[in-house]
Amino acid sequence: MEDIGSIKRRTLLKGMAAATAVSVMGCAGQVATGSRPRVVVVGGGWGGLGAVRALAASGQVDITLIEPNDGFMSCPLSILYIAGFAPASDFQRSYGVVDALGVRRVKDRVLDIDRAGRTVQTATQSIPYDFLVLSTGLEYMEEALPGYAAARDQFPVGFRAFEQSAVQRQAATFLEQGGNFVITVPKPPYRCPPAPYERACLIAQRMKEKGTKGKIILVDANKHPMPPPLAKPMLAAMKEMYGAQIEYISEVDPKSIDAGRKVLATSKGDIPFTHANIILPMRAPGLIRKAGLGERFAAIELPTFQSKKDKNVFVVGDAQGTPLPKSGHIAFGAGQQVGEQILATIAGKYKEAGLGDEVTLPAAICWGKVSTSLAIMINVNASVAVGDPPKIKYQVDPAANAASSKGAMDWGRNMWNAMLG
Incomplete structure (x- = not known):
């Protein structure tokens, strides 16, 4: 796995520590002299913490982190909690390290952004900025499935931090009662493409262990598991390990859900169920649209992650609208890059890539766990020639294996330590 923070990045940050904190902002505006x-x-x-850690290393900027939760919970690898193999605490961390870095942490939600006045408005205060980094995550498109909004508590999505407990309860009830557990998979883009298949596999493992009667019906809007290079090893694992527990149906579009009758209407007919994890299509939160930064997702420039609408605003993580996978690892790397880029701009050292120049983008390793002891590694590398769409290359294990399962856990601990260790 690529080391978190390259020598090049460390060198840049050391240079920033010696540079003046007051200078022209280049293409991104100015800071008043003396401030x-x-x-x-x-x-x-993931994205916000990547930016915070890079910025705080310089000691040159006033950083405010706005986050409504008291602590951090990892979505990557939390399937082990959802399926009942690990406690939630294994995937939670305190923000104590952030506080110790001198970052001002505001426990609140941003309601509006005044781009002209360079302020963000929370429920309790207005906070000024020279640079704004948005790592807002996502929201669910409930209107995409008629009947869902009225019954959301019965059919949790569980793709945002601290929502996993609702899906865990749903899975635990199914494992005790048996029946038909429907899991839906939307078309991309959505957060962590392997995650729905992981859920099916790990819950199926528990079914085998507990002797649960019934099956998991994996209703996929796609032709095969996502991302495409994962399809062959994931399908093989589901067939070989869970042929009696998982029924996989591809190229199916959910049309509506009837909570009372417990029926999912689809393009291939009605599917009755006893329990359901409805994974809806996703988009950036409404804040992005309200601020005029994009529609379904924020419109940004690569390789800078700057908003196409405002050069003082950067968007990383799931809210950005490029073809890059919506992965925690990529979000963290993008946050680091943006933090370093802001520091370089402040110091007057930032140089924009020229049109046609090939630039490496944040890389990632993703994992598709198919059991507690087996996983599929997905290595993602990306680059972009300025002005062109990004080029994305995948390297995927040919089959699930024990080494990748151990690697997934080692990777998780390393990433959590890089953010909050």
Whole structure:
């Protein structure tokens, strides 16, 4: 796995520590002479923490992190909690390290952004910025499935931090009662493409262990498991390990859900169920649209992650609208890059890539766990020639294996330590 923070990045940050904190912002505006640049980071997840750690290393900027939760919970690897193999605490961390870095942490939600006045408005205060980093995560498109909004508590999505407990309860009830457990998979883009298949596999493992009667019906809007390079090893694992527990149906579009009758209407007919994990299509939160930064997702420039609408605003993680996979690892790397880029701009050292220049983008390793002891590694590398769409390359294990399962857990601990260790 690529080390978190390259030598090049460390060298840049050391240079920033010796540079003046007051200078021209280049293409991103100016900071008044005599002031410390103010950077506001919205969202204390993977992308936001990547930005905070890079910015705080310089000691040159005033950083405000706005995050409504008291602590951090990892979505990656939390399937082990959802399926009942690990406690939730294994995937939770305190923000104590962030506080110790001198970051001002505001436990609140951002309601509006005044881009002209360079302020963000929370429920309780207005916070000024010179640079704004948005790592807002996502929201669910409930209107995409008629009948869902009225019954959301019965059919949790569980793709945002601290929502996993609702899906865990649903899975635990199914494992005790048996029946038909429907899991839906939307078309991309959605957070962590392997996650729905992981859920099916790990819950199926528990079914085998507990002797649960019934099956998991995996209703996939796609032709095969996502991302496409994962399809062959994931399908093989589901067939070989869970042929009696998982019924996989591809190219099926959910049309509506009837909570009372417990029926999912689809393009291939009605599917009755006893329990359901409805994974809806996703988009950036309404804040992005309200601020005029994009529609379904924020419109940004690569390789900078700057908003196409405002050069003082950067968007990383799931809210950005490029073809990059919506992965925690990529979000963290993008946050780091943006933090370093802001520091370089402050110091007058940032140089924009020229049109056609090939630039490496944040890389990632993702994992598709198919059991507690087996996983499929997905290595993602990306680059972009300025002005062109990004080029994305996948390297995937040919089959689930024990080494990748151990690697997934080692990776998780390393990433959590990089963010909050």
